Amino acid sequence: MFSFFAHLACTKCGATYERDSRFGICPAPGCGRPLFARYHDRALDRDAISERPRGIWRWSEMMPVERPENVVSLGEGGTPLLRAERLGSRAGFADLRIKDESGNPTGSFKARGLSAAVSKAKELGFQRIALPSAGNAGGAAAAYSARGGLSCDVFLPKDTPPLFSSECERYGARVTLVDGLIDACGKLVAEGAVKGTWHDVSTLKEPYRVEGKKTMGYELAEDLGWELPDRVIAPIASGSLYTKVARGFEEFIDAGLVSEATVHGELAEIVAGKKPVA
Secondary structure (H helix, E strand, C coil), rough: CCCEEECCCCCCCCCECCCCCCCCCCCCCCCCCCCEEECCCCCCCCHHCCCCCCCHHHHHHHHCCCCHHHHHCCCCCCCCCCEEEHHHHCCCCCCCCEHHHHHHHCCCCCHHHHHHHHHHHHHCCCEEEEECCHHHHHHHHHHHHHHCCCEEEEEEECCCCHHHHHHHHHHCCEEECCCCHHHHHHHHHHHHHHCCCCCCCCCCCCHHHHHCHHHHHHHHHHHCCCCCCCCCCCCCCHHHHHHHHHHHHHHHHHHCCCCHHHCCCHHHHHHHHCCCCC
């Protein structure tokens, strides 16, 4: 089996949905919260996985795409974890390492999420996607849509640096500049999705971007000798990146690939669900 994908589950009310459903958020009355992919409880072989090429799709069993021909990839993931000894010493860290995501095909970690989202959109039969962006996600969506043969609409705030709109357009996406912040862009995308104009791949408006980004947690654990770090420091926008890295850690613990005893400090409380990830 290429994937252990079992079903979708609401992160709030717990309702479950078929894995081939086209829901973006929980449709239960009064809910509307994000859906996460859940996987069958089956063993993963560390050694077999380590022999595969690096990248997010080496973890195919724990990714939501069920047929390999639907994977839309540009070689994302497998980025280096670099020691930062001098910076760590100045900042008081015994062992500081930096996950260098700049080597992804579109220059940021957004490539991970959009590879997964576009792949699953293709598998579900969507022909057109849309999203709001401040730049990097839009470029990634445009690139992966071009790779997968999907149409793409990107909504950017009007004051976004022109480089980002140019990047999207060169990949063939339609760019709309909006007089307002990214929330105004998101509103327009949501309105189009309700009308059936496109499939909304905004952050936490569909279940699959998180599946690509959680592989950062997988790679951190593997590169640290199948142990988890004491702390993770990540850039903040919506803050959702923390939830995605923590999700990767949780799945590794559940699969028996790392021991819960390797989780320390604040991270232990986050993974156990006792402390918010903000």
